[in-house]
Amino acid sequence: xxxxxxxxxxxxxxxxxxxxxxxxxxxxxxxxxxxxxxxxxxxxxxxxxxxxxxxxxxxxxxxxxxxxxxxxxxxxxxxxxxxxxxxxxxxxxxxxxxxxxxxxxxxxxxxxxxxxxxxxxxxxxxxxxxxxxxxxxxxxxxxxxxxxxxxxxxxxxxxxxxxxxxxxxxxxxxxxxxxxxxxxxxxxxxxxxxxxxxx
Numbered sequence: 201x202x203x204x205x206x207x208x209x210x211x212x213x214x215x216x217x218x219x220x221x222x223x224x225x226x227x228x229x230x231x232x233x234x235x236x237x238x239x240x241x242x243x244x245x246x247x248x249x250x251x252x253x254x255x256x257x258x259x260x261x262x263x264x265x266x267x268x269x270x271x272x273x274x275x276x277x278x279x280x281x282x283x284x285x286x287x288x289x290x291x292x293x294x295x296x297x298x299x300x301x302x303x304x305x306x307x308x309x310x311x312x313x314x315x316x317x318x319x320x321x322x323x324x325x326x327x328x329x330x331x332x333x334x335x336x337x338x339x340x341x342x343x344x345x346x347x348x349x350x351x352x353x354x355x356x357x358x359x360x361x362x363x364x365x366x367x368x369x370x371x372x373x374x375x376x377x378x379x380x381x382x383x384x385x386x387x388x389x390x391x392x393x394x395x396x397x398x399x
Contacts, residue, residue: 241383246390251398253278255293255362258394260387268292280391286369287384289391294361306361310338310353313365320346331393341385349381350388360397364388 246258249265253276259265262284268277280289296303314324322344329337337354353363366384368377 241379244383244386244390246387246394253293254295254360254399255395255397257391257396259391263289263387280387282384285380285384287380288367288369289364289384289388290367291362291364293363296355296357296359296361298358303355303357303361306363307353307355310363313363314340314342314351320344329389329392331395333393333396335392335395337392349377350385352388352392354392354395362395364391 242262245261247261248258249256255276259280260282263280263282266279266281267273268279268290270277274292274294276293278291280291282288294302294306296306321342324343325341327339329339331337331354335354335356337352340351342349342351348365348367350366351364353361355361366381366388368380
């Protein structure tokens with residue numbers, strides 16, 4: 201075995217010195233709990249949707265109404281977009297034209313769109329709400345790292361079919377978005393409670 205020694209020191213003495221220096225007690229270290237950025241949310245305030253659609257409702261003053269620009273979009277498909285929160289509530293509407301087959305197809309599509317999230321969802325809670333206007337709304341709350349955390353549809357089964365889904369235009373984990381999801385969810389519930397058809 202070849203050893204290198206410096207300044208006339210014997211190698212065992214050098215190794216012993218390094219060993220003693222390395223064994224000195226380090227300062228205590230306590231890991232900090234995982235935290236998230238603080239999100240300041242404004243108080244809830246609402247405004248009426250401008251005329252021009254076969255439905256109306258009140259939506260957040262912090263949001264803007266944007267026309268759906270996707271290639272599948274139909275005339276009364278809109279987005280309730282929150283620029284500061286990067287949240288988007290996609291709303292679609294269909295006139296059922298008193299066609300039972302059209303109603304059945306839209307109902308199946310709404311359920312399929314929700315079930316697509318089952319792969320990533322840790323749970324999907326479904327409940328039926330009744331609004332002050334007497335409408336029944338099927339609401340789906342999705343848990344886990346899913347692209348859409350809240351979805352719903354309501355229909356009178358003969359004329360109107362109204363569906364919505366909440367999405368975020370951000371890669372932030374849903375755990376850290378929890379306060380924002382809850383905030384927008386309250387706005388969506390207000391939207392549904394003030395929803396009425398104009399035609």
